[in-house]
Amino acid sequence: MAIQDFSQSLPMMLYRALDEILPKFRYIFNEFSLTEQQWRILRVLWEHDRITLGRLSDLTLIPSPSLVGIVDRLIKANLVSRERSDSDRRMIFVVATQEGRKLEAKVMPRVNEIYKEIKEPFSKRQWGQLIDGLNQISHLNKKTVANEHKE
Amino acid sequence: MAIQDFSQSLPMMLYRALDEILPKFRYIFNEFSLTEQQWRILRVLWEHDRITLGRLSDLTLIPSPSLVGIVDRLIKANLVSRERSDSDRRMIFVVATQEGRKLEAKVMPRVNEIYKEIKEPFSKRQWGQLIDGLNQISHLNKKTVANEHKE
DNA sequence: TTGCATTAGTTAATATATTAACAATTAATA
């Protein structure tokens, strides 16, 4: 009887939370003709001069096969470019273009506004507990590595 | 400065939590040749003799356009069937077949096992706080309905 | 009863996710 009510299971609650908050952000992205994934990539690029596809995949949580097409479309929109590494020819850096960088000043304030709105009804303590709980879920494996072996 | 670190933003934390726990479940679904979405539908059908597509969409959080194809494939696998309502010819009920029902006894124990594993490292209080926090996120709009108007 | 709005599902077009296989490059090792 680990799961009684499906709708109260952790995965469904996580999905429902995302379902609740994402549309608010997507509304903004649409105004700039960005998809959510395109936004995530730009969001990361605004903090990195250049970044390899592998690391970009880690930071955006976008699987690498998806990344290929998304970056293609961002290039077509003239927001980023690809640059093959000289030191290791396997690696490819993604770089934001001028136009891609300019978006930050336009999009971030809007996004921060929504984010603040979402956060507002929470007490600082409640919010902290929520984040802590999520962090603990995200690190489930890392903590118990010593106890078990992955075959 | 609502969002400082992108990776610590609520949406990314929710995504990361899902990224951490879903593969554990998908591993089981694969053994039964089920996708995650197919599982969700069956999971709900095991608690309902029959259910309309609309309600199924609500409970599984699967958007209705996606539901069409997923149910098609479940029918092809002989796990569910479609039945048009007599009272309201617009509505369509989805029903689990014998074979679909039989899966419950095989899959649920495995899923419950993983779920327990995930829950284990949490204290009852921690877990409750996490669930409460997620619930609050999921009900952001509902609570403040009185204060604002949707145009 | 006709006409219009609403509801329940579906279709279509495009974007993304999932899994497996693959090519190119680099690292490691006999």
Place this chain on the structure above:
DNA sequence: TATTAATTGTTAATATATTAACTAATGCAA
């Protein structure tokens, strides 16, 4: 150094998500 293993991206096939438009059936009001 020739081989093999590991790494970084990509391609391919299928499934799902997103948004808009659309059909069929129902509800409701003039």
